[in-house]
Amino acid sequence: MSKADLILEKKRHGEKIVAITAYDAPTARIEAEAGVDIILVGDSVGVNVLGYSHEREVTLADMAHHIAAVRRGAPEAYLMGDLPYATYDTPEMALASARLLRDAGADCVKFEGAQPGLVAALVSEGFDVCGHLGLESQHQDVKRRQGKTAAAAAKLYDDALAGDAAGQKFLVLELVPQELAGRITRAIKSATIGIGAGPQTDGQVLVVNDLAGVTTREFKHNRRYGQVSAALRDAVSAYANEVRNGAFPEAQHAFHMAEDERAAFEA
Numbered sequence: 117m118s119k120a121d122l123i124l125e126k127k128r129h130g131e132k133i134v135a136i137t138a139y140d141a142p143t144a145r146i147e148a149e150a151g152v153d154i155i156l157v158g159d160s161v162g163v164n165v166l167g168y169s170h171e172r173e174v175t176l177a178d179m180a181h182h183i184a185a186v187r188r189g190a191p192e193a194y195l196m197g198d199l200p201y202a203t204y205d206t207p208e209m210a211l212a213s214a215r216l217l218r219d220a221g222a223d224c225v226k227f228e229g230a231q232p233g234l235v236a237a238l239v240s241e242g243f244d245v246c247g248h249l250g251l252e253s254q255h256q257d258v259k260r261r262q263g264k265t266a267a268a269a270a271k272l273y274d275d276a277l278a279g280d281a282a283g284q285k286f287l288v289l290e291l292v293p294q295e296l297a298g299r300i301t302r303a304i305k306s307a308t309i310g311i312g313a314g315p316q317t318d319g320q321v322l323v324v325n326d327l328a329g330v331t332t333r334e335f336k337h338n339r340r341y342g343q344v345s346a347a348l349r350d351a352v353s354a355y356a357n358e359v360r361n362g363a364f365p366e367a368q369h370a371f372h373m374a375e376d377e378r379a380a381f382e383a
C-alpha cells in the first residue's frame with residue numbers, strides 16, 4: 117500500500133489524520149518523532165519564515181529549498197508541498213512545477229482552487245494531489261471565512277466533489293463552516309484536512325509557528341500549545357546579559373594550549 121493509501125485508511129476506519137506544517141529540517145525531525153501523519157511545506161513559509169508580506173511572493177525555488185530541508189529532517193515522512201501562486205496556470209505549468217517539488221522531496225502537491233482538470237492532469241502523471249478550498253490565501257486578499265451563504269456553500273460542495281472525482285487524495289478545507297466541512301467529508305473519498313473548519317473533517321492541519329507560539333498573533337482557528345517565541349526571547353536575553361556581565365563563557369567552555377606549545381608560542 118502506498119504511503120497516501122495508508123493515511124486514507126484512517127478515513128475509512130474513522131481515525132483522525134494529523135497534519136502540520138514544517139519549513140526546516142530540525143522542526144520536521146521533531147514532528148516525525150512526534151508521529152504526525154502528514155507534514156505540509158506550505159507557502160505559509162513566506163510569511164512565517166521568509167519575512168514576506170504575502171503568500172504570493174513565494175517562488176518555486178523557495179518551495180524546493182524548504183521541501184528539500186524538510187525531507188532531510190524527516191526522510192520517511194509523507195510530505196505535501198504547495199504549488200506557489202501563478203505556477204499552475206495551465207496543466208503544462210502545473211506538471212513542470214509539480215516535478216520540481218517532487219524532485220525536492222515532496223510526495224504530494226497541493227494547490228488552491230477548483231480545478232479538476234489540473235487534478236486529473238497531475239494524477240495521470242503519477243502525482244498525489246491535495247486540493248485546497250475555502251480560504252485561498254493566494255487568490256483572496258482578505259483572510260475571511262468562506263462558504264457562509266447557501267449559494268457559496270453549494271458551490272464549495274460541488275467543487276469538492278469535482279476534485280474528488282478527478283482523483284485528488286486529500287482536500288484541505290480552510291475557514292469553511294463546520295456543517296459544510298462535515299457534508300463534504302461524508303460525500304467524498306478524499307480525506308478532508310480542516311483548518312478552522314470544525315471537528316467533522318477527517319483530519320486537522322495547523323501552522324507549526326502558530327501552535328508552538330512562534331507566532332504571537334492570535335487566530336480564532338488556532339490553539340497555542342507552546343510558547344516558543346517567549347522561550348527564545350528569554351534564552352537570547354539571558355545570553356546577552358551573561359556576555360555583558362562576564363558570566364559567560366566559563367572555564368568549561370574554553371581550553372588551554374599544552375604547556376610546551378604555549379611556551380614556544382610565547383617565546
Ligand code: KIV
Nearest residue numbers: 137158159160288321
Ligand atoms: O500554506 C499553508 O500552511 C497551508 C495551510 C494553512 C493548509 O496551506
Ligand code: NA
Nearest residue numbers: 158159160198
Ligand atoms: Na498554503
